[in-house]
Amino acid sequence: MDDGLVLNISADATVPAKRNDSKKSGRWTDRVRIKRVLKRKVRAPDTANKTREVFDGDGESPHPAKRPRRGKDSDQPVNPVVDRPKPSTQIISSLFSHNPKIEVLQPSPRKKSSCTPSNAPLAYMSGFAELGLHPLLVAHLENKMGVMKPTSIQRATLPMFTRPPSVTMADRDTFIQSQTGSGKTLSFLLPIIHDLLPLSTHSYIDRSIGTLAVIIAPTRELAKQISDVLQSLLKLKLRPDDESEDTEDSPRYTRWLVSGLLSGGATKAHEKARLRKGVPILVATPGRLLDHLQNTSSFNVGKCRWLVLDEADRLMELGFEDTIRGIIQGLDGRRRLAMQAVKEGKSLEVGGWDWEHRRRTVLCSATIREDVQKLAGTTLINPIMIGSFDGEQENQENLQKGDAPANGSSSAKFVPPSQLAQKYIIVPLKLRLVALVALLRSILSQNQSKRECKIIVFMSCTDSVDFHWQLLGGTAMGGGLEASDANSVDEQLNAGEKVTNSEPTNEEVTVRSTLLPGALVFRLHGSLSTPTRLASLRGFSAASPTLGKQPAMSSILLCTSVASRGLDLPLVRAVIQYDLPTEGGATEYVHRVGRTARAGKGGEAWSIVAPSESEWVKWIQEKMCSVDESPSDIQKANIVLEGTGVEDILAKGFGGSDSEYETRATGVQLAFERWVLRQRVHSELARKAFLSHMRAYATHPTSEKYMFHVRNLHIGHLAKSFALREAPKNISGFNKNAPSKAKTTVSKHKAREVGVMAGRSRDHDTGLSGRSGDAEVRMKEAVRAKGRLIKKGGKMMSSGTSEFQIASGDALEKLAQRYAT
Numbered sequence: 001m002d003d004g005l006v007l008n009i010s011a012d013a014t015v016p017a018k019r020n021d022s023k024k025s026g027r028w029t030d031r032v033r034i035k036r037v038l039k040r041k042v043r044a045p046d047t048a049n050k051t052r053e054v055f056d057g058d059g060e061s062p063h064p065a066k067r068p069r070r071g072k073d074s075d076q077p078v079n080p081v082v083d084r085p086k087p088s089t090q091i092i093s094s095l096f097s098h099n100p101k102i103e104v105l106q107p108s109p110r111k112k113s114s115c116t117p118s119n120a121p122l123a124y125m126s127g128f129a130e131l132g133l134h135p136l137l138v139a140h141l142e143n144k145m146g147v148m149k150p151t152s153i154q155r156a157t158l159p160m161f162t163r164p165p166s167v168t169m170a171d172r173d174t175f176i177q178s179q180t181g182s183g184k185t186l187s188f189l190l191p192i193i194h195d196l197l198p199l200s201t202h203s204y205i206d207r208s209i210g211t212l213a214v215i216i217a218p219t220r221e222l223a224k225q226i227s228d229v230l231q232s233l234l235k236l237k238l239r240p241d242d243e244s245e246d247t248e249d250s251p252r253y254t255r256w257l258v259s260g261l262l263s264g265g266a267t268k269a270h271e272k273a274r275l276r277k278g279v280p281i282l283v284a285t286p287g288r289l290l291d292h293l294q295n296t297s298s299f300n301v302g303k304c305r306w307l308v309l310d311e312a313d314r315l316m317e318l319g320f321e322d323t324i325r326g327i328i329q330g331l332d333g334r335r336r337l338a339m340q341a342v343k344e345g346k347s348l349e350v351g352g353w354d355w356e357h358r359r360r361t362v363l364c365s366a367t368i369r370e371d372v373q374k375l376a377g378t379t380l381i382n383p384i385m386i387g388s389f390d391g392e393q394e395n396q397e398n399l400q401k402g403d404a405p406a407n408g409s410s411s412a413k414f415v416p417p418s419q420l421a422q423k424y425i426i427v428p429l430k431l432r433l434v435a436l437v438a439l440l441r442s443i444l445s446q447n448q449s450k451r452e453c454k455i456i457v458f459m460s461c462t463d464s465v466d467f468h469w470q471l472l473g474g475t476a477m478g479g480g481l482e483a484s485d486a487n488s489v490d491e492q493l494n495a496g497e498k499v500t501n502s503e504p505t506n507e508e509v510t511v512r513s514t515l516l517p518g519a520l521v522f523r524l525h526g527s528l529s530t531p532t533r534l535a536s537l538r539g540f541s542a543a544s545p546t547l548g549k550q551p552a553m554s555s556i557l558l559c560t561s562v563a564s565r566g567l568d569l570p571l572v573r574a575v576i577q578y579d580l581p582t583e584g585g586a587t588e589y590v591h592r593v594g595r596t597a598r599a600g601k602g603g604e605a606w607s608i609v610a611p612s613e614s615e616w617v618k619w620i621q622e623k624m625c626s627v628d629e630s631p632s633d634i635q636k637a638n639i640v641l642e643g644t645g646v647e648d649i650l651a652k653g654f655g656g657s658d659s660e661y662e663t664r665a666t667g668v669q670l671a672f673e674r675w676v677l678r679q680r681v682h683s684e685l686a687r688k689a690f691l692s693h694m695r696a697y698a699t700h701p702t703s704e705k706y707m708f709h710v711r712n713l714h715i716g717h718l719a720k721s722f723a724l725r726e727a728p729k730n731i732s733g734f735n736k737n738a739p740s741k742a743k744t745t746v747s748k749h750k751a752r753e754v755g756v757m758a759g760r761s762r763d764h765d766t767g768l769s770g771r772s773g774d775a776e777v778r779m780k781e782a783v784r785a786k787g788r789l790i791k792k793g794g795k796m797m798s799s800g801t802s803e804f805q806i807a808s809g810d811a812l813e814k815l816a817q818r819y820a821t
């Protein structure tokens with residue numbers, strides 16, 4: 001049996017030669033035993049590695065080869081000088097045998113051309129001017145930002161704020177919901193600037209007026225992104241280009257409108273200094289904002305007239321409900337104190353400020369789930385809903401009451417943009433890793449003619465992201481090869497593995513893989529430091545990313561769900577869900593795929609589905625459709641996922657004739673496995689990633705267990721997709737057969753525990769993780785407990801000075817401990 005593994009991968013010179021198994025001396029029983037063992041085994045072609053490789057190939061045996069028992073010696077510590085895993089017998093199972101049979105997929109009847117983009121600017125509109133937007137803003141959008149026509153959510157939202165007050169909803173708050181990539185950010189930023197710009201005409205106005213608008217976003221990345229868009233809007237020209245329009249009567253605007261960002265990225269002292277100077281429009285993450293409301297006396301926010309809660313559903317998911325209540329109480333308290341100070345003549349403020357002008361709250365959310373309704377009920381006054389809702393009237397009434405929808409459905413219909421091509425591949429577990437590489441290669445080569453191509457790959461946990469990132473960067477084959485087509489895989493393999501001396505360090509931002517020519521690989525998850533996360537995003541989004549002197553055309557981002565919400569990364573051609581979402585169900589899926597196909601552009605979304613998860617395809621399609629939708633509606637909205645065979649992807653990605661791709665895929669897999677074996681630190685990375693992945697997998701909600709149950713996974717095959725050759729029972733910490741939390745159907749509560757066990761690996765990213773996030777985590781806990789305190793009759797406190805406080809950080813924590821139930 002040759003198993004198709006005749007690959008000319010050169011031996012790793014640093015590895016000692018394999019010891020000879022034949023034995024001439026010793027007892028005759030020993031010699032007979034060894035002979036018998038050798039007869040049964042088929043030798044691996046690579047004998048350079050001290051590791052003995054046992055092939056399980058081509059169906060000779062229906063069961064995977066068993067790993068022989070290890071002798072006493074195997075427990076001896078690894079030689080500290082050569083830091084490599086201890087020699088052991090390894091199982092090298094063939095990639096293409098013993099895989100479950102997968103139904104041949106029928107091509108989808110969907111015609112791509114029939115899809116008109118659902119989130120594109122509206123062609124029939126003449127421009128933003130007809131929505132009543134300030135002419136300076138219209139000119140800036142058209143001339144400097146290339147934004148000519150509004151999208152449908154902008155068309156619906158802007159008139160609400162630009163019409164004269166008598167007919168608008170001055171006394172009403174707003175709830176905005178629309179598709180991913182439909183331009184929600186501009187639909188709340190433009191009204192704010194439109195409202196504040198004319199204040200320039202007041203003689204006393206400058207940035208010392210304080211903060212007039214606060215925008216809250218759930219993560220640092222999102223806050224930074226909103227802040228960037230805001231900054232580019234605020235660069236607007238304050239006079240019309242046409243001088244003739246600049247008459248005596250035309251208002252003279254001054255540049256007092258500046259923006260600021262509070263997201264925990266900078267030091268508090270620096271943020272305090274900025275707040276003291278005055279920041280008229282502030283973008284913030286919730287924890288840091290509440291912190292400043294509690295502790296920064298110079299934070300002048302008494303006149304705030306806009307509060308925006310972006311990605312409200314994510315804010316709720318991340319447990320910010322109490323923090324947001326604290327923020328609202330803080331804003332109200334500071335307003336009362338400021339008004340009182342003016343009344344009592346204690347304030348140095350010049351008169352003329354319209355204190356009657358109430359603060360408007362805008363809530364943006366992808367869904368109107370029960371928890372978002374609750375938030376809307378407590379934060380919005382007489383809200384008007386803008387967006388696409390089913391049963392709008394009913395929902396509107398519920399929203400005002402803060403109730404869940406009467407029909408019991410917990411979410412409004414939320415579908416991906418119609419122009420997005422949604423695809424899935426059912427991939428046997430063993431083939432996952434090579435299928436991912438093949439898919440990346442095929443997308444990259446298809447888009448070679450385009451200027452650049454960006455791909456986002458979602459993984460289940462931070463450990464998995466770290467492992468795959470290091471693996472791709474570390475497994476350099478024939479270093480420096482720049483293959484331009486899929487056929488060059490052979491050349492890369494034949495050139496031999498190259499031991500890279502410079503392993504990427506933990507805080508490095510990017511790596512290159514010769515398997516993915518012309519692309520740089522970035523990573524993003526919540527355990528990276530803020531500068532690394534931001535550098536990663538900057539690098540990935542850059543027009544022509546570079547590594548050293550080598551420019552790259554394309555970029556790939558390996559990430560956890562941290563990148564699923566709100567991030568607007570330009571030119572993302574494809575999203576690959578290597579691991580399907582463990583939390584958030586269909587909503588999370590729609591958010592993830594929504595990172596592509598934005599503002600009317602095209603894109604493709606790929607889901608890698610395990611054979612035991614195949615029910616998921618039907619499930620997700622049903623979740624995205626309304627019960628009463630006709631098949632033509634479903635086709636039109638492009639809610640159907642199109643299946644592709646894994647062989648097609650492997651053939652496209654690795655090239656070659658007939659089934660040559662099998663040999664090539666095997667070569668790639670072997671190279672990965674050798675990388676894992678090469679150093680102890682690599683195998684630890686792989687094991688950790690495997691374990692964390694299993695734990696994350698166990699946190700799928702109970703209602704989804706029939707599709708995602710650890711019990712249904714072939715653990716050995718899954719381990720192979722982490723380039724591990726070891727039988728999983730030897731991976732400490734996880735035993736599929738033990739009565740573990742992962743094994744039994746876990747309740748949601750238990751599932752959470754499993755998630756917590758995974759520690760840093762589970763990425764409920766809030767921008768709270770990492771070194772600088774610890775304080776925020778504690779703050780969040782304290783605020784939660786403060787909620788309990790208030791329920792138990794505690795009250796908000798005002799310090800002797802003019803500062804309104806909920807309580808100081810320390811006091812709050814002490815109170816929290818005292819009242820913790």
Ligand SMILES: Nc1ncnc2c1ncn2[C@@H]1O[C@H](COP(=O)(O)OP(=O)(O)OP(=O)(O)O)[C@@H](O)[C@H]1O
Nearest residue numbers: 121149150151180181182183184185186566568599
């Ligand atoms: N009227 C417009 N014309 C052209 N491009 C636009 C327009 N409005 C917004 N865009 C662009 O569309 C992209 C998506 O916008 P935005 O990030 O606001 O979407 P979103 O609805 O908030 O998406 P998500 O739900 O994923 O957060 C951005 O790159 C933005 O610059």
